[in-house]
Amino acid sequence: MKSAKGKLFATLCLLMTLFVLFGPYGDSRVSAVDTSTYKSLKIFNEVLDIVEKNYVEEVKQKKLIDEAVNGMIKSLDPHSAYLTPDQYKELQVDTSGTFGGLGIVISMQNDQLTVVSPIEDTPAFKAGLKAGDRILKIDGQITKGMSIQDAVKKMRGPENTKVTLTILRKDFKEPRDFEITRAVIKIKSVKHNVYDDSIGYIRISAFQESTVDELRKALQQVSGKSGDLKGIVIDVRNNPGGLLEQAVKASDAFLKSGTIVSTKGRAKAIESKFVARDDGNEPTCPIVVLVNEGTASASEILSGALQDNGRAIVLGMPTFGKGSVQTVIPLEDGSALKLTTAKYYTPKGRSIQAEGIKPDIVVEPIRQAEGPETAEAQMLREKDLKGHIRGDREVEQKPAEGKGKEQDKGKDKTDLQRDNQLKSAVDILKSWEVFKRIGKN
Numbered sequence: 381m382k383s384a385k386g387k388l389f390a391t392l393c394l395l396m397t398l399f400v401l402f403g404p405y406g407d408s409r410v411s412a413v414d415t416s417t418y419k420s421l422k423i424f425n426e427v428l429d430i431v432e433k434n435y436v437e438e439v440k441q442k443k444l445i446d447e448a449v450n451g452m453i454k455s456l457d458p459h460s461a462y463l464t465p466d467q468y469k470e471l472q473v474d475t476s477g478t479f480g481g482l483g484i485v486i487s488m489q490n491d492q493l494t495v496v497s498p499i500e501d502t503p504a505f506k507a508g509l510k511a512g513d514r515i516l517k518i519d520g521q522i523t524k525g526m527s528i529q530d531a532v533k534k535m536r537g538p539e540n541t542k543v544t545l546t547i548l549r550k551d552f553k554e555p556r557d558f559e560i561t562r563a564v565i566k567i568k569s570v571k572h573n574v575y576d577d578s579i580g581y582i583r584i585s586a587f588q589e590s591t592v593d594e595l596r597k598a599l600q601q602v603s604g605k606s607g608d609l610k611g612i613v614i615d616v617r618n619n620p621g622g623l624l625e626q627a628v629k630a631s632d633a634f635l636k637s638g639t640i641v642s643t644k645g646r647a648k649a650i651e652s653k654f655v656a657r658d659d660g661n662e663p664t665c666p667i668v669v670l671v672n673e674g675t676a677s678a679s680e681i682l683s684g685a686l687q688d689n690g691r692a693i694v695l696g697m698p699t700f701g702k703g704s705v706q707t708v709i710p711l712e713d714g715s716a717l718k719l720t721t722a723k724y725y726t727p728k729g730r731s732i733q734a735e736g737i738k739p740d741i742v743v744e745p746i747r748q749a750e751g752p753e754t755a756e757a758q759m760l761r762e763k764d765l766k767g768h769i770r771g772d773r774e775v776e777q778k779p780a781e782g783k784g785k786e787q788d789k790g791k792d793k794t795d796l797q798r799d800n801q802l803k804s805a806v807d808i809l810k811s812w813e814v815f816k817r818i819g820k821n
Contacts, residue, residue, distance in 0.1 A: 424448070446715075454527070457720050458488050458765045459706055465714035467529040470536070481536035482543065483565050484509060485620040486528060489765055492516075493523045493531050496700075497618040497674040499567060500585050507560045509547065511618070511674055516555050517546035539564050569622075570594035572602050575796065578610040579806050580665075584630065587622030587678040592629040599633065599663065611809030612663060613802065614682070615670040617696065621677025624705070628654045631685040636662050638689040638727060641681045643705050645722030650705070656689075666812045667692035668805040671739060673761055676700035683737045684726035695741045695805050701762035703732025704769055720769065734763040734771030741808075746800045 428444060450462040463471060483502020484495055493515040498505040515523050518534045535543055541562050548555045569591045573581040580602035584591065603609055614634075621627070624641075631640045635656035642653040669683050669692045680699050686692035705722040724732045762768055796803045 450527070453717060453719070455767070457704070457767055457769050459702075459704060459718070460720045461527070461529060461718045463529060463708075463716045463718055467533070468708075468710070468714065468716040470529070470532060471708065471716075471718070479536060479565050480539055480562055481532075481565055482545075482560050482562060483567075484535075486515065486531060487765060488528060489514075491524065493526065493528070496676070497620050499565070499620075500618075502565055502567075503560045503563050507558050509545075509558065509560075510549065512550060514548040515545055516548055517544075519544050520546075537562050568594065570598050572598040574602055574605045575806050576810065578606050578608060579809050580606060580609055580612040581615065581802070581806075582612060583615040584679065584682075585619055587619070587624075587626040587630065589623065589626070591622070591626045592633070595630055595633060603663070609663070609665050610813050611666045611668065611806075613668050613670060613805045613809070614686075614692070615802070616675050616679035616683060617670050617672040617801070618674035619676070619679035620674070621679055621702065624678060624681070627678035627681045631682045632656045632659075634662055634667060634686060635689055635691055638685075640685045640727065642725045642727075642729075643722040644725060645705070647721070650707070650722045656685075666809055668808055669694045670801055670805055671696040671699050671737060672745070672801075673697055673700055675737070676702040676762070680732050680737050681724060681726075684730065684732060687737065687740065688727035688730070693741060693808065694737060694739045695743055695808070696739050696801050697742065697744065698738055698761075699732075699736035701732060701734045701736035701771065703735070703762070703771070723769070723772075731772040734761075734768055736761060741804070743801050743804045 428441070431439065431444060432441060446462070446464070453460050453462045461467075482504040483499040484504040485497045485499065486493055487496045488494065495504075495509055495511055495513040495515065497511050498509045515531070517523060518526075518531060521534070523531060535545075537543065539562055542559055543562060545558045545560065546555050547558055567586055567588060569584060569586045569588050571583040571585070575581060580599075582595065582598050582602065584595065602612070628640050636658040638656050640654040640656055642651070644651050667686060669686055671679075671683050671694055675683065675696075676699065680701075680703065683692075683694055683699065687694045703724040704720045705724060706718050707721040709717045709719060711717065726732065726737075763771070796806060
C-alpha cells in the first residue's frame with residue numbers, strides 16, 4: 381500500500397515538474413517552481429496515508445481519492461462536478477430525452493437539494509411538486525450533504541416503481557411526503573397551438589437532441605393552420621436549458637442574420653461566437669418570447685439572441701441567470717469532469733451569469749385562487765445558489781426576497797383565461813396589426 385502511495389506522489393510530483401519546466405503548452409519557457417504546490421501534494425499524501433492506516437474501518441484508496449477529487453470540483457461552483465462512470469452515463473441519458481424517473485430539475489441551494497422546475501406532463505409535475513420545494517429526504521434518507529448526482533440516481537429507477545420525497549415548502553408548517561410513481565420520461569420538448577386563427581404558439585420545454593427537428597415541424601404546422609399568421613409566441617417559461625447546439629439552431633430558425641451568442645473563458649480555445657444564417661424560411665411576423673424565473677441557460681440564450689437582434693419582445697419576469705458553460709471532459713476510467721469553462725454573452729455583450737435576461741415588458745403571473753396549503757413557493761435564480769460564479773456586474777449583496785412567484789403549473793398553460801402572461805403576449809401581437817394599419821393611414 382505504501383509503495384502505491386509513493387508511486388502516486390512521485391507521479392504527481394513528476395507531472396508538476398514537467399508543467400513548471402515546460403508550461404501548459406509544451407513550449408520552452410521556464411517558470412519559477414511553486415513550492416507551495418509540492419507542499420500541498422505532500423500533505424495530501426500524508427493525510428491519505430494516515431486515514432488508510434488509522435481510520436476505524438478499512439477504506440479503499442480509490443474511494444478516498446475519488447471523494448477528494450469530488451470535493452475539489454464541488455467547491456468551485458454549483459454546476460461543476462466529478463462524475464463517476466455511472467453518473468457520466470446518466471448525464472448522457474439526460475440529453476437523449478428518454479429515461480426512467482420523476483421528471484424534475486434540481487439544484488443545490490444552501491447545501492439543500494431544491495427543485496428548480498418540474499417538467500411538464502411528468503410524474504413530479506402531476507404529483508404537485510413546485511419550484512422552490514426543498515427535498516429533505518428520498519425514501520427516508522436525509523439529503524443533507526448528498527450530491528445532485530447521487531440524488532438523481534436515487535430518484536431514477538424502473539417504470540411503475542415508487543419513490544417517496546419528503547418536501548418542505550415555504551407555506552408548509554411541516555414537511556410532507558410525496559409518493560411518486562416513476563415513469564419512462566419521454567420528453568416532447570416542443571408543443572404548439574394557434575390562437576384566434578392567427579397567433580401561433582410554440583412551447584419549448586427543454587433543449588434536447590430532437591428539439592430543433594420538433595421546432596421545425598411545429599413552425600410548419602402552425603403556419604399551415606393559419607392562412608395569415610400575424611405573430612408567434614415562443615414560450616420558454618420554466619425551461620431549464622439543455623444542449624447549447626440546439627439552442628443556437630433554435631435561435632437561428634427565427635433569425636436571418638446577427639450574432640446568436642458568444643462564449644468567453646480563460647482559455648482562448650474555449651472562446652466561440654455563433655452567427656445566424658439566412659435559410660430563406662425564417663418567419664417574418666412579430667414575435668413575443670415568454671420568460672420567467674425558471675427560464676435558464678439555453679433558453680436564456682434564445683431569449684437574449686432574439687431580444688438583442690430586435691427580433692422579438694421579451695415578456696414576463698427576469699430569468700434565472702445561469703450563464704455559464706460546462707464542458708464535459710471524459711477521463712480514462714470512464715468517469716468525467718463537468719467543468720465550468722466559460723460564460724455566455726448575448727449579441728450585445730451582456731453577461732447572462734447571475735443577471736439573467738430582463739424582459740422588455742414585465743408581467744407578473746396572476747395566481748389562481750387557492751387555499752394556503754398550496755400557495756406557491758418563491759422561485760430560485762442562479763444568484764441565489766451558494767457558491768455561484770459572480771456575474772460581471774454583480775456586487776456583494778443579500779439575495780432579494782419576495783420577488784416574483786411561480787405561475788401555477790398545475791393549470792392548463794394554453795388557456796388564455798388562466799394564463800395572464802400568455803394572454804398579454806397574444807394581445808400585443810393582435811394589437812401589432814392594428815397599429816400597422818393605423819400607421820398606413
